[in-house]
Amino acid sequence: MRCNLPRLTPVSWLKLVQRLRELGFDGPYVGGRHPYMRRGDLTLIIPNPPQGDIGAGLLRRLLQPANISRDECFSE
Numbered sequence: 001m002r003c004n005l006p007r008l009t010p011v012s013w014l015k016l017v018q019r020l021r022e023l024g025f026d027g028p029y030v031g032g033r034h035p036y037m038r039r040g041d042l043t044l045i046i047p048n049p050p051q052g053d054i055g056a057g058l059l060r061r062l063l064q065p066a067n068i069s070r071d072e073c074f075s076e
Contacts, residue, residue: 008060008070010053
């Protein structure tokens with residue numbers, strides 16, 4: 001049986017930041033080597049603004065500690 005969850009696809013850094021803000025995160029703030037965003041006690045380190053899109057594998061690793069599902073993150 002196939003799962004009907006939407007697939008993660010590469011997104012721009014700006015779209016990721018905008019969506020995280022919609023999900024209640026503040027920032028991005030400048031920190032050590034990478035910017036970060038906060039929601040309550042949760043700090044989510046995000047990649048530096050890249051030249052290209054952020055790939056699906058990196059998105060998965062970013063969203064997992066924040067308990068953000070694929071569906072919640074980029075449902076259109």
